[in-house]
Amino acid sequence: MIFHSLDFIFFFVAVTALYWTLPHRAQNILLFIASYFFYGFIHPWFLILIATSTVIDYCAARGMEAYPQYRKRFLWLSVISNFGMLGFFKYFNFFVENVAATLNVVGLAVDGPVLRILLPVGISFYTFQAMSYTIDVYRGELRARRSLLDLAVFISFFPHLVAGPIQRASYLLPQVESRRRFVAEKARSGFILICWGYFKKLVIADNVGIIANKVFALADPTFYILWAGVFAFAIQIYADFSAYTDIARGTSRWLGFELTENFDHPYLARSPADFWRRWNISLSTWFRDYVYIPLGGSRGGTWTWMRNVLITFLLSGLWHGASWNYVLWGFYHGVLLVLTRAGSFAVPPARRAQSWIAVPQIAGMFVLTLVGWLLFRETELSGIVRALRLSPLGVSELDRQTGAYLFLLAFLYSIPLWMQSFWVEIGRARQTAPIPEPIELAPWSRMALQGLACGLALAAILVFRSRTSLDFIYFQF
Amino acid sequence: MASSRARAATGLITLIVLTLIVPVIITPVINRWTAGRSLPPTYLPALEGPRERGAFQSIRVTELRYLQPGYVVIGDSMAGTRVDERRLGELAGTAIAPLLQPGSGSAFWYLALKNWVIASGIKPRMVFVFFRDTNLTDLMFRLDPQFRWSLDLTALEREEELNAVVARRIRPLHRVHVFLDRSMAVDAMRRRLEPAVAEWPAERLIPSRRRRTEFMSLMNARLGFDHLRPMTAADIQFDDAPDIDFDGDVEDSVLPLMLRDARQAGLTLCFVRVQRRPTAHRPPPQSRELETYVATLRAYVTERGAIFHDDTGDPVLTIDMYEDGDHLARHARRQYTENLYNRLRPHFQ
Numbered sequence: 001m002i003f004h005s006l007d008f009i010f011f012f013v014a015v016t017a018l019y020w021t022l023p024h025r026a027q028n029i030l031l032f033i034a035s036y037f038f039y040g041f042i043h044p045w046f047l048i049l050i051a052t053s054t055v056i057d058y059c060a061a062r063g064m065e066a067y068p069q070y071r072k073r074f075l076w077l078s079v080i081s082n083f084g085m086l087g088f089f090k091y092f093n094f095f096v097e098n099v100a101a102t103l104n105v106v107g108l109a110v111d112g113p114v115l116r117i118l119l120p121v122g123i124s125f126y127t128f129q130a131m132s133y134t135i136d137v138y139r140g141e142l143r144a145r146r147s148l149l150d151l152a153v154f155i156s157f158f159p160h161l162v163a164g165p166i167q168r169a170s171y172l173l174p175q176v177e178s179r180r181r182f183v184a185e186k187a188r189s190g191f192i193l194i195c196w197g198y199f200k201k202l203v204i205a206d207n208v209g210i211i212a213n214k215v216f217a218l219a220d221p222t223f224y225i226l227w228a229g230v231f232a233f234a235i236q237i238y239a240d241f242s243a244y245t246d247i248a249r250g251t252s253r254w255l256g257f258e259l260t261e262n263f264d265h266p267y268l269a270r271s272p273a274d275f276w277r278r279w280n281i282s283l284s285t286w287f288r289d290y291v292y293i294p295l296g297g298s299r300g301g302t303w304t305w306m307r308n309v310l311i312t313f314l315l316s317g318l319w320h321g322a323s324w325n326y327v328l329w330g331f332y333h334g335v336l337l338v339l340t341r342a343g344s345f346a347v348p349p350a351r352r353a354q355s356w357i358a359v360p361q362i363a364g365m366f367v368l369t370l371v372g373w374l375l376f377r378e379t380e381l382s383g384i385v386r387a388l389r390l391s392p393l394g395v396s397e398l399d400r401q402t403g404a405y406l407f408l409l410a411f412l413y414s415i416p417l418w419m420q421s422f423w424v425e426i427g428r429a430r431q432t433a434p435i436p437e438p439i440e441l442a443p444w445s446r447m448a449l450q451g452l453a454c455g456l457a458l459a460a461i462l463v464f465r466s467r468t469s470l471d472f473i474y475f476q477f
Numbered sequence: 478m479a480s481s482r483a484r485a486a487t488g489l490i491t492l493i494v495l496t497l498i499v500p501v502i503i504t505p506v507i508n509r510w511t512a513g514r515s516l517p518p519t520y521l522p523a524l525e526g527p528r529e530r531g532a533f534q535s536i537r538v539t540e541l542r543y544l545q546p547g548y549v550v551i552g553d554s555m556a557g558t559r560v561d562e563r564r565l566g567e568l569a570g571t572a573i574a575p576l577l578q579p580g581s582g583s584a585f586w587y588l589a590l591k592n593w594v595i596a597s598g599i600k601p602r603m604v605f606v607f608f609r610d611t612n613l614t615d616l617m618f619r620l621d622p623q624f625r626w627s628l629d630l631t632a633l634e635r636e637e638e639l640n641a642v643v644a645r646r647i648r649p650l651h652r653v654h655v656f657l658d659r660s661m662a663v664d665a666m667r668r669r670l671e672p673a674v675a676e677w678p679a680e681r682l683i684p685s686r687r688r689r690t691e692f693m694s695l696m697n698a699r700l701g702f703d704h705l706r707p708m709t710a711a712d713i714q715f716d717d718a719p720d721i722d723f724d725g726d727v728e729d730s731v732l733p734l735m736l737r738d739a740r741q742a743g744l745t746l747c748f749v750r751v752q753r754r755p756t757a758h759r760p761p762p763q764s765r766e767l768e769t770y771v772a773t774l775r776a777y778v779t780e781r782g783a784i785f786h787d788d789t790g791d792p793v794l795t796i797d798m799y800e801d802g803d804h805l806a807r808h809a810r811r812q813y814t815e816n817l818y819n820r821l822r823p824h825f826q
Binding site: 006007010183184185187188191192195214215217218219220225398399401402404405406407408409412443447448450451452454455456457458459462463464 | 671705
């Protein structure tokens, strides 16, 4: 089931209405059933995978506590089963294709087997979430849970099952286990998040997505057209993914849960490190805690640190998809991080903190991010090379104007996003509340304004929703 | 404590009510601001609210009457990238009429047969319908808004039978969409606002209206079909549906209508299932369910007087003939056409 469908809206209203009439344990049973219904709505066989993963992780964690001397073996059981499933469904064809291509290079014509099977949506998200549980139990940071039901709810919790944010067991499991009560104030903020999420997805992401798709479908894009398309894709992927997060967080609040934030206005980042503190935060911190730090982190000197950063980012790129362009994208961001840290030694800290430098830093980082999105979106390596060799000179008047037109159209759709980001960022710069109140409003006036804003968002969705409904981009990961 | 809770609950209810009311209030205002012209009812009321429709292409009927073709070819780009109509005409010794629409589905093919071919009164020896795998019984394939516009070319003011089949096929929740579109006249608002949004960047760039119109036209051509790269992924996406069920789908499809109308008009239909993209050394893999589906489909159409031809597994159709996805390369069209003619030679006599 997808968020931007009427099925989901009816499903969610029905589940929520029933949910608050039930006692705590029955609520968890309902969440389990609802989550499995949500996930298996189109392809019921997906449920076999998530159920298998849940049972194995449950047994592995219980085994670690019951037999501490075999803790490592139980961890391996969990790691191999989770990554085995992920690897088989996500990377099998990629592996076979590359082996066949390599053999072809050495003159052995091989037609490898092709797995004609759908990638189970969300598998990358819930396997990582499940892994966080067993790793934390292995490390002794978390007790193994006795209740299989609670663990199943934690892994399959439907608001964030398909595209995150990835929640840590130590954060979400206690919420599953404790009694929850309906708080109208939380539901109100959740409702606003849901409206904003739908607006971002249906009005912004889907419309600019058409521009990006059009440009990346061209066989002969020139400089201005290509980069307008990359800009459109940058807006699309942010609006799309953050929309999913907002709807996930909003719906969770209606059920009495609080999910962690996943985005913090990433296009106002001032450096690569800052970008990764703001973009897909739940995934970045997962890789930090379960890959980068176990590898040694920044301990052990510059070369070790560089190696650890690059390995972490390569794996992060590969997590996004079984294609070399994602690996390249990960590598690119790793290199950026290494280079900027090296470069930062040349700039005195006092100068780095000066406010005037923020504007060129943000602009520069945004350009670097766009280059990254080119690597991410262009799946053919030859296309990437061709795109990077395009020159702004010698482009026809028509192509210059077409590029400018597409850029302005994408920018027009993205204005609400930029306004929100600047609003928050300026508020931060003034070191006031996260969202400063320019005018003190009475509670009723504020509520009326919020209602008006949500109503306008709904009207905009009705009128401006794209005729081409696109899936959430992160579903494919 | 209790009062603050009550205040919060009132606030929540107010927020939700306002959110739902605002669109209801502002849409009539915007609609009054728009031309106010009432929209004609759609020919598919089960699927959509009133909207501005494209014109029915009656010229096709005139052309068919003029041409009096011996064979008619109906289909989407699968037919368009396979059939060389000139070569087929040479081989068959008669004129060929291609009625092709890229991005079309079975609803379009049914209407093309009914409203163009049969309405023209011509008597071709055979009407080919090209399709992939489950297209013929998958009524909703390419009936989404992105592709639906092309139905306007073939649809009359009312299409009761098609609408009835669609109504059986769509899910009950879709009626909410139709209700919203109808009650808020969403399409009227779109008609006014969408061009305004599309126009805004062009106005910033080119103040002159005449030059702007020219630019928009050139830009559309620049981003058009001739400049697209091979759409491998887009075509590969059309995949075996996991829940193939011929018996469950056929009565809620246009296939029985096509067969009935053709029989009544004295026309012979020939359904050509094109071969999907093969691998380097093998025909395209098929699930067992798909094989069963195709066998049932073949029996169904042949029992009802139509001809069924399946390209799948034909050793002549090798990977080097393919360009992108399931499309054939331009250089392979002549070879494909000759091969098709040879395979169906008895029917061409």
